[in-house]
Amino acid sequence: MSTTGYAFTREVKTYLEADVVVIGGGPAGTAAAIAAARGGKKVALLEKSAQLGGMGTLANVSVFMPVGNVTGIYREIIADMLAEYLPPDHDESIAPQYSPFLLRQYLNEKMKKENVDVFFHCEFVGSVVEGRRMKAAIVSTREGLRAFEAGCFIDCTGDARVAIDAGVPYHAGREADGLTQPMTLMFTMQDTGKPVRQILPEGCYEYNEVSDLPQGRRLYWERNGDGSLLVNMSRVKGNGAKIEDVNHAETEALRQVFSIANYLQRTGFETYAISHIAPQTGVRETNQIEGLYTLTEADVVGGARFPDVVAQTNYEIDIHSPDAQKTTDERKVDGYDIPYRCMVPAGLDNVLVAGRAISATHVAMSSMRVQATCYALGQAAGAAVALTPAGTPLKDAPMAELHAELERQGVRLYRQGASAV
Numbered sequence: 001m002s003t004t005g006y007a008f009t010r011e012v013k014t015y016l017e018a019d020v021v022v023i024g025g026g027p028a029g030t031a032a033a034i035a036a037a038r039g040g041k042k043v044a045l046l047e048k049s050a051q052l053g054g055m056g057t058l059a060n061v062s063v064f065m066p067v068g069n070v071t072g073i074y075r076e077i078i079a080d081m082l083a084e085y086l087p088p089d090h091d092e093s094i095a096p097q098y099s100p101f102l103l104r105q106y107l108n109e110k111m112k113k114e115n116v117d118v119f120f121h122c123e124f125v126g127s128v129v130e131g132r133r134m135k136a137a138i139v140s141t142r143e144g145l146r147a148f149e150a151g152c153f154i155d156c157t158g159d160a161r162v163a164i165d166a167g168v169p170y171h172a173g174r175e176a177d178g179l180t181q182p183m184t185l186m187f188t189m190q191d192t193g194k195p196v197r198q199i200l201p202e203g204c205y206e207y208n209e210v211s212d213l214p215q216g217r218r219l220y221w222e223r224n225g226d227g228s229l230l231v232n233m234s235r236v237k238g239n240g241a242k243i244e245d246v247n248h249a250e251t252e253a254l255r256q257v258f259s260i261a262n263y264l265q266r267t268g269f270e271t272y273a274i275s276h277i278a279p280q281t282g283v284r285e286t287n288q289i290e291g292l293y294t295l296t297e298a299d300v301v302g303g304a305r306f307p308d309v310v311a312q313t314n315y316e317i318d319i320h321s322p323d324a325q326k327t328t329d330e331r332k333v334d335g336y337d338i339p340y341r342c343m344v345p346a347g348l349d350n351v352l353v354a355g356r357a358i359s360a361t362h363v364a365m366s367s368m369r370v371q372a373t374c375y376a377l378g379q380a381a382g383a384a385v386a387l388t389p390a391g392t393p394l395k396d397a398p399m400a401e402l403h404a405e406l407e408r409q410g411v412r413l414y415r416q417g418a419s420a421v
Helices: 027-038 072-081 100-113 161-165 243-266 297-302 362-368 371-387 399-408
Strands: 013-023 043-046 116-119 123-130 133-141 144-155 170-172 187-191 228-231 272-277 287-289 309-313 317-320 328-331 336-339 351-353
Touching: 013 027, 013 116, 013 133, 013 371, 027 043, 027 072, 027 100, 027 116, 027 144, 027 371, 043 144, 072 100, 072 371, 100 116, 123 161, 144 161, 144 371, 161 287, 161 351, 187 243, 228 243, 243 272, 297 317, 297 336, 297 362, 309 362, 309 371, 317 362, 336 371, 351 371, 371 399
Parallel strands: 013 043, 013 144, 043 116, 144 351
Antiparallel strands: 123 133, 133 144, 170 287, 187 228, 187 272, 309 336, 317 328
């Protein structure tokens, strides 16, 4: 028997009422929760996995890309966890490699200190919307479906799951064909100090030349002096928000990981053994909301400045080939603003979207998607919902007060409003 679908109706109990519910515990979500709590709000942070940190912990993307500034909550993390990398001022770049395990523990403790209630194993299922306001997030928990109610919601799922379910228009990938950047499964190898037995499991590939590798290049970091090699060399075509694409990626990426490790053991890393493979494949790009403003390639390359700036970066345009070819489009960027309006979805008054799913084109998103910038966007979103009077649409957040609050929280914005558009 086949069917086109089912009507699924269920009475769902309210588990918690909060001022702010943040969905997704990655860089944007953790920063949003902290900033909102610092604004005096009761905050619930919902995370579908067992750990905070997003791709930085779950996918072992355990190196912070250089964004041209080290500020706000991101700077606090560096100061607390990686003090040896802390620059004397904010307008400098760092690219530290870190332990995803230590970051996971650090974030757990920080949430306690900041009075954020974290709920693990809580995966978003649906939005309850009345008019232009979201009333509750329906979540799958270990006790079944539960509702989390709030005055404001911040979607930090990375895929804009909450906003899209609530009816917000969105797009995915390249404007021409909808293809997104490919996925990568990160892993680490450890120098054992002696030759290791080389393993190539059944179903894997034998790579002999750099040109054989999935990215056509060797890309890894070994920055901590402890013999830990962080490897970013697999590449799987697909959209990480699609069922079939993710199913394929999780098996194909693991096959590539063992193949790459075997290649490295034969080409200069003869004493290195796999020490950790991320529990899930990392996703660079899925969905972008249609917001009140869309960040464009012209904004990124032209160094656009905005009066409602909430984050700044000079991270390069960095597009891993959506066709999964062995190429990467890398272009230097001098620095630009990301405006608050990119986080405001059309049609909803009490929802913001922070992190890589903000309103941006494919090319612009490739620059703003990295962790440090997501921390900055999340912090701005959390501060904004805390400042905006109850019942006032979030698009009308008081910008002067928001900038003052971000500064109070340690955020430094340079050339604010210069040549604003």
